[in-house]
Amino acid sequence: MRDYIIRRLLLIAPIMLGVSFLTYATFNIIPGDAAVLTCQFNCTPETLHDIRHELGLDQPFYEQYGNWLGGIFQGDFGKSFFGGLPVTTELGRRLPVTGELMIMTMFFALILGIPPGVLSAIRPGTVVDWIARFTSVLWLSVPSFYLGILIIAFGVIWFGWTPPQFGVRGTVSFFHDPWLNLQTFFFPAIVLAVGISAVIMRLTRSSMLEVMRNDYIRTAWSKGLRERTVVWRHALKNALIPVTTIIGLQIGALIGGAVIIESVFKLNGVGVYVLEAILRRDLLVVQSMVLIFAATYVLANLLVDLGYAWLDPRIRYG
Amino acid sequence: MAREVAVPLELEEERPERGRPLRRILLLARQHPLGVFGLLCVGLLFFCGLFAEVISPYDWNDIDFAHAKEAPSFAHPFGTDRLGRDVLSRTIFGARISLLVGLVAVTFGITVGTFFGVISGYFGKFVDSVIQRCVDVVLAFPPIVLLLAIITVIGDEDSAVRKFLANSTPMPEGTFLGVPVFLDIFVIAVGIGIAVSVGTARVVRGAVLAIKENVYIEAARAMGASDARIMRKHIFPNVAALVVVLGSVFLPIAILAEAAISFLGVGVPDPTPSWGADLTGPNREDALRGVWWPVFFPGLALSLVVLGFNLLGDAFRDISDPRLRGGLGGGSGPPRGGL
Numbered sequence A: 001m002r003d004y005i006i007r008r009l010l011l012i013a014p015i016m017l018g019v020s021f022l023t024y025a026t027f028n029i030i031p032g033d034a035a036v037l038t039c040q041f042n043c044t045p046e047t048l049h050d051i052r053h054e055l056g057l058d059q060p061f062y063e064q065y066g067n068w069l070g071g072i073f074q075g076d077f078g079k080s081f082f083g084g085l086p087v088t089t090e091l092g093r094r095l096p097v098t099g100e101l102m103i104m105t106m107f108f109a110l111i112l113g114i115p116p117g118v119l120s121a122i123r124p125g126t127v128v129d130w131i132a133r134f135t136s137v138l139w140l141s142v143p144s145f146y147l148g149i150l151i152i153a154f155g156v157i158w159f160g161w162t163p164p165q166f167g168v169r170g171t172v173s174f175f176h177d178p179w180l181n182l183q184t185f186f187f188p189a190i191v192l193a194v195g196i197s198a199v200i201m202r203l204t205r206s207s208m209l210e211v212m213r214n215d216y217i218r219t220a221w222s223k224g225l226r227e228r229t230v231v232w233r234h235a236l237k238n239a240l241i242p243v244t245t246i247i248g249l250q251i252g253a254l255i256g257g258a259v260i261i262e263s264v265f266k267l268n269g270v271g272v273y274v275l276e277a278i279l280r281r282d283l284l285v286v287q288s289m290v291l292i293f294a295a296t297y298v299l300a301n302l303l304v305d306l307g308y309a310w311l312d313p314r315i316r317y318g
Numbered sequence B: 001m002a003r004e005v006a007v008p009l010e011l012e013e014e015r016p017e018r019g020r021p022l023r024r025i026l027l028l029a030r031q032h033p034l035g036v037f038g039l040l041c042v043g044l045l046f047f048c049g050l051f052a053e054v055i056s057p058y059d060w061n062d063i064d065f066a067h068a069k070e071a072p073s074f075a076h077p078f079g080t081d082r083l084g085r086d087v088l089s090r091t092i093f094g095a096r097i098s099l100l101v102g103l104v105a106v107t108f109g110i111t112v113g114t115f116f117g118v119i120s121g122y123f124g125k126f127v128d129s130v131i132q133r134c135v136d137v138v139l140a141f142p143p144i145v146l147l148l149a150i151i152t153v154i155g156d157e158d159s160a161v162r163k164f165l166a167n168s169t170p171m172p173e174g175t176f177l178g179v180p181v182f183l184d185i186f187v188i189a190v191g192i193g194i195a196v197s198v199g200t201a202r203v204v205r206g207a208v209l210a211i212k213e214n215v216y217i218e219a220a221r222a223m224g225a226s227d228a229r230i231m232r233k234h235i236f237p238n239v240a241a242l243v244v245v246l247g248s249v250f251l252p253i254a255i256l257a258e259a260a261i262s263f264l265g266v267g268v269p270d271p272t273p274s275w276g277a278d279l280t281g282p283n284r285e286d287a288l289r290g291v292w293w294p295v296f297f298p299g300l301a302l303s304l305v306v307l308g309f310n311l312l313g314d315a316f317r318d319i320s321d322p323r324l325r326g327g328l329g330g331g332s333g334p335p336r337g338g339l
Helices: A002-028 A034-039 A045-055 A061-073 A087-122 A127-141 A144-159 A178-212 A215-222 A227-265 A270-280 A283-311 B009-013 B021-031 B033-050 B087-123 B125-139 B143-154 B160-168 B182-211 B215-222 B227-263 B282-288 B293-320
Strands: none
Touching: A002 A061, A002 A283, A002 B125, A002 B143, A061 A283, A087 A127, A087 A178, A087 A227, A087 A270, A087 A283, A127 A178, A127 B293, A144 A178, A144 A227, A144 B282, A144 B293, A178 A227, A215 A227, A227 A270, A227 A283, A227 B143, A270 A283, A270 B143, A283 B143, B021 B033, B033 B087, B033 B293, B087 B125, B087 B182, B087 B227, B087 B293, B125 B182, B143 B160, B143 B182, B143 B227, B160 B182, B182 B227, B215 B227, B227 B293, B282 B293
């Protein structure tokens, strides 16, 4: 197990290096001069030259890449071309928003995904099964941004309710005002969660159906155990192992979904930050943030893989 | 249902319904009503996409301020938006945009992905390592983030990819198929296609690894066939079915991706009716003031199309592999005799 962890960690390094290089190269083949973008109105050749020097644009390509990467290792993700705010400052303000959104989303996704999946698997062909399967296909198909817009629009039209807005201040922390905080995050998290829960539900169902056919389940029945014990103690534990993998894969959807849902509900999180940077062509910010997203995704998947190995002792990684 | 029982020829006259394809299709349809619904949704998408001009009651860009923000009525079944444009016509035309982007993206992605996948799987060793490590790196990006990055780069007014597509491909300039600036849509489709190709390359490579172990590959090589010929004549035909399936899986994903990036404001540009773009901007502000129809119907169309593809896919899987279906074998409760 320890060797496996070390090997996986070593494999991460080249991938992250490749990711950083690809990100850097991609965003630097874009034509257009960051210096011209930055100085906006008072552009004279001298100021342009100064700005270029300040941003390090007069250095060769590999040196710029090295500087950027070196900065990241020291926790410096660069500054925005506009306003000059360091990426880390913005991150400090916005990460809690996105973090809370993602944690709540995952929570709802598991709650809405696993119990219906189990119910539908232990009562196949019944009304419960049919409803669970149909709603899961439905949630799989309705795009999160559409659902979000509908909730906002009909919330106003029918109930005169709007989600709390905070503008640039970010959001109110859970410890400061829990009620307002939950009001802010409940709907974005639910909207994002239903799509993920549908995937989890479908996988739970099929994996549960598979497990319920096993001999040891038959043994449990013939011992005269109650249904509850058989299902929750004996079957579910094993049925959930494949589900952990899909949860890891869904973290990618979660990050992408956060970008979309933050812009729907006007939450001032990391996703909105990236989107604004893209629309302004604030490439250094986009570049650093894309790298951070990729790193999060890779690390999350690593954790899930390790968790998988830990949960399922049958799996031995040579 | 033992369909394949050998029936003596003279008996065939007596039960003609047995082999009649129409009857078999009807039977399948009765067993999979949701699949039929899915087929209808997908069919409607293709129908609207193909005949958008013929069936839409108005032009999608007919601005008519006198009838702005009108609620659904007989004249405008889906209402009109802030400029008085007919929402029904825009929704119908949105099907064409979705379909165009989806088909171009999938065709491009599948072609490129299959090419690299076959090469990677066939040659193995160094070539395989290089291609697969590149795939690893690209797959390390969360999908939407990857797409946003690609679109940011190639969607730029004077990006090299855009210029290349404009100058070096037989790309119709300006309006084509009723789309104002066709190049914009083409660039987005290629961006989505790049993302599709990466996934395809990985899956195809896996299939090729298995296929190339077959004896007939060895035989072909022994007969002196070149690598290119083996790949073209012996490997590709064997992955073709898989590639088609992959294409049908990626089509709704590509459609959804187009809607998502258009919704985020980096996709299909303004006047062109895109289901994703119509959900945002001024339409969204209007929706908060009670004018819900300009966002409701395009989104509904998008959801129905994706739902259709999903239901159709589920039905196909049920038909091809009945073991995965609910009723058999599984189930809770102590095993009862006969069940």
